[in-house]
Amino acid sequence: MKILVCISKTPDTTAKIAFIEGNTKFDESGVQWIINPYDEWYALVRAIELKEKDPATIIHLVTVGGVDAESIIRKALALGGDEAIRIDSTSNDSFTIADQIAQVAKEGVYDLILTGKETIDYNSACIGSMLSALLDLPFISLADHFELNGNTATVKREIESGVETCEVTLPVIVSCQKGMAEQRIPNMRGIMAARTKPLKIVAPAVSSATTNISQFDLPPSKSGVKLIDPENMDELVKLLKEEAKVI
Amino acid sequence: MVLVYIDQADQQIKKASLEALSYGAALAKEIGCASEALVFGTVKDPLADLGKFGAQKVHQLKNETLNSLDVKVHSTLIATVAKNLNATVVVFAHNINGKAIAPAVSVKLGAGIVTGACSLPNTQNGFVVRKTVFSGKAFANIKMETPIKVIAINQNSFGLVEYNSAATIVEIKLDIPPASIKITKVEKIEGEIPLTEANLVVSGGRGLKGPENWGILLDLAKALGAATACSRPVSDTDWRPHHEHVGQTGIQIAPNLYIAIGISGAIQHLAGVNRSKTIVVINKDPEAPFFKAADYGVVGDAFEVVPKLTAAVLKAKAAN
Numbered sequence: 001m002k003i004l005v006c007i008s009k010t011p012d013t014t015a016k017i018a019f020i021e022g023n024t025k026f027d028e029s030g031v032q033w034i035i036n037p038y039d040e041w042y043a044l045v046r047a048i049e050l051k052e053k054d055p056a057t058i059i060h061l062v063t064v065g066g067v068d069a070e071s072i073i074r075k076a077l078a079l080g081g082d083e084a085i086r087i088d089s090t091s092n093d094s095f096t097i098a099d100q101i102a103q104v105a106k107e108g109v110y111d112l113i114l115t116g117k118e119t120i121d122y123n124s125a126c127i128g129s130m131l132s133a134l135l136d137l138p139f140i141s142l143a144d145h146f147e148l149n150g151n152t153a154t155v156k157r158e159i160e161s162g163v164e165t166c167e168v169t170l171p172v173i174v175s176c177q178k179g180m181a182e183q184r185i186p187n188m189r190g191i192m193a194a195r196t197k198p199l200k201i202v203a204p205a206v207s208s209a210t211t212n213i214s215q216f217d218l219p220p221s222k223s224g225v226k227l228i229d230p231e232n233m234d235e236l237v238k239l240l241k242e243e244a245k246v247i
Numbered sequence: 248m249v250l251v252y253i254d255q256a257d258q259q260i261k262k263a264s265l266e267a268l269s270y271g272a273a274l275a276k277e278i279g280c281a282s283e284a285l286v287f288g289t290v291k292d293p294l295a296d297l298g299k300f301g302a303q304k305v306h307q308l309k310n311e312t313l314n315s316l317d318v319k320v321h322s323t324l325i326a327t328v329a330k331n332l333n334a335t336v337v338v339f340a341h342n343i344n345g346k347a348i349a350p351a352v353s354v355k356l357g358a359g360i361v362t363g364a365c366s367l368p369n370t371q372n373g374f375v376v377r378k379t380v381f382s383g384k385a386f387a388n389i390k391m392e393t394p395i396k397v398i399a400i401n402q403n404s405f406g407l408v409e410y411n412s413a414a415t416i417v418e419i420k421l422d423i424p425p426a427s428i429k430i431t432k433v434e435k436i437e438g439e440i441p442l443t444e445a446n447l448v449v450s451g452g453r454g455l456k457g458p459e460n461w462g463i464l465l466d467l468a469k470a471l472g473a474a475t476a477c478s479r480p481v482s483d484t485d486w487r488p489h490h491e492h493v494g495q496t497g498i499q500i501a502p503n504l505y506i507a508i509g510i511s512g513a514i515q516h517l518a519g520v521n522r523s524k525t526i527v528v529i530n531k532d533p534e535a536p537f538f539k540a541a542d543y544g545v546v547g548d549a550f551e552v553v554p555k556l557t558a559a560v561l562k563a564k565a566a567n
């Protein structure tokens with residue numbers, strides 16, 4: 001059993017969102033970086049749990065990013081995983097990123113590829129689905145349970161009106177969300193071990209971007225809250241009806 | 248031609264797809280081409296009605312096996328149809344199924360993609376689509392560089408536009424590729440308004456103290472016809488189901504009205520709800536950060552305020 005977990009570096013959830021260079025670039029000054037929560041809490045931890053059940057499992061982590069992504073990938077290795085691959089590209093075009101990962105996936109021949117359901121910075125939710133097209137593999141999105149039985153996986157996924165259980169023969173790509181695993185905190189032993197785990201750097205394959213960010217902007221701020229007397233809920237209902245026109 | 252993929256659940260067309268269709272029709276008008284729809288499976292709704300939302304033609308691939316999602320199968324078929332029809336833009340709703348399929352379709356078409364789009368493209372200088380980023384805390388304008396484009400539009404970001412016309416229906420015949428997954432069980436959530444489609448949402452936080460106190464919130468939701476949501480600690484402690492968790496690490500919603508009860512308004516929570524048109528905050532702490540993001544605020548004890556609000560809603564409804 002060989003698992004590839006896709007890891008993305010994202011700003012901490014409390015990071016101040018601001019832009020520089022004429023609003024063309026995210027302002028990284030003072031920003032703390034974290035492993036994208038969905039990648040860490042659900043995809044990576046589920047892979048680790050599978051390895052705990054079957055120690056013969058091999059877990060590789062892959063990230064597409066510059067040198068500054070290495071501290072994030074080491075953090076991920078401290079939680080678990082056998083080795084990591086950093087593809088040396090700073091593209092933020094989803095297709096380019098998926099295309100790079102697909103190259104690594106083809107070479108590594110994995111039984112299972114796990115991603116988070118989306119990243120909390122660009123919220124594109126593209127990589128798993130794109131990998132499915134690039135590698136011609138089945139894709140199950142928004143999974144919250146994953147069990148293995150030999151070469152067959154049983155996966156629960158969210159659908160519009162509830163939850164569906166699917167069976168799929170490996171290899172498969174799964175995007176993970178809440179419920180998949182319990183969040184973990186790295187321990188000292190993990191942190192020490194991560195220092196010596198192999199981190200392979202590969203040059204990016206040629207891939208041309210299909211999209212480019214031309215400019216960012218921020219939503220207009222609210223004009224200020226109107227406070228309503230807690231004894232006068234008729235007033236609030238009236239405002240929602242007549243002023244906001246939402247009920 | 249602009250081709251809009253119409254999503255269904257339980258053989259019913261999703262509202263998000265009607266919005267995607269409205270968007271596709273407006274886009275087709277702007278770039279001067281036809282707007283057509285693509286429906287998979289055996290849908291019960293009358294398809295000619297899709298004309299009301301701007302589809303001139305509806306292409307239908309009527310096959311029962313397509314009623315539930317198999318990304319490999321669906322994306323292959325959508326890409327084939329888009330190629331056969333020479334679609335230049337393929338539009339999806341950025342909902343559960345759209346998120347799963349649209350990126351695969353874009354790869355198969357060699358098309359650039361923008362997911363989470365929230366406005367019509369600006370075609371003055373190229374083709375620039377605006378999307379939400381940082382979980383709703385900002386927007387990015389994305390220049391699409393490819394001749395064929397895929398756009399997945401955020402729910403509740405464009406609205407429904409109605410026309411007075413009917414669509415013609417064209418049946419497509421295509422071989423269905425073999426299934427890549429087998430669905431063994433479906434568990435339905437009955438009788439609830441899906442959170443992402445709801446116009447009105449009532450949401451509760453740790454301030455409600457425990458699951459046994461949710462009755463007052465549910466009563467208000469029922470009076471309004473609203474869906475229910477909650478903050479992360481509430482779903483983490485299993486006071487409420489996971490699918491109600493909104494925020495940066497939950498789901499992101501943009502209803503017309505979001506009523507937050509006993510929620511402090513942490514930045515991660517706001518990220519999931521700040522695109523709501525109107526926000527009402529009920530919190531006993533006047534310093535709660537949520538008030539800064541609110542349109543209307545009530546400083547008071549939820550256990551007193553919420554039943555009063557429910558009564559006021561019911562009174563107003565009865566008066567109508």
Ligand SMILES: Cc1cc2nc3c(=O)[nH]c(=O)nc-3n(C[C@H](O)[C@H](O)[C@H](O)COP(=O)(O)OP(=O)(O)OC[C@H]3O[C@@H](n4cnc5c(N)ncnc54)[C@H](O)[C@@H]3O)c2cc1C
Pocket residue numbers: 013037451452453454455477478479480481492493494495496497508509510511512513514515516519529530531532535547548549550
């Ligand atoms: C990486 C990360 C991701 C996160 N993602 C999310 C996310 O997606 N969604 C999310 O919600 N959170 C998220 N959080 C957690 C977030 O930081 C907050 O901890 C959480 O939103 C707080 O939930 P709360 O408002 O229900 O509880 P609290 O912060 O405890 O607030 C309870 C509020 O209730 C009020 N209150 C108490 N009693 C009453 C009463 N009787 N009447 C009226 N008001 C009352 C209090 O004044 C207080 O403001 C995330 C955190 C991290 C670190």
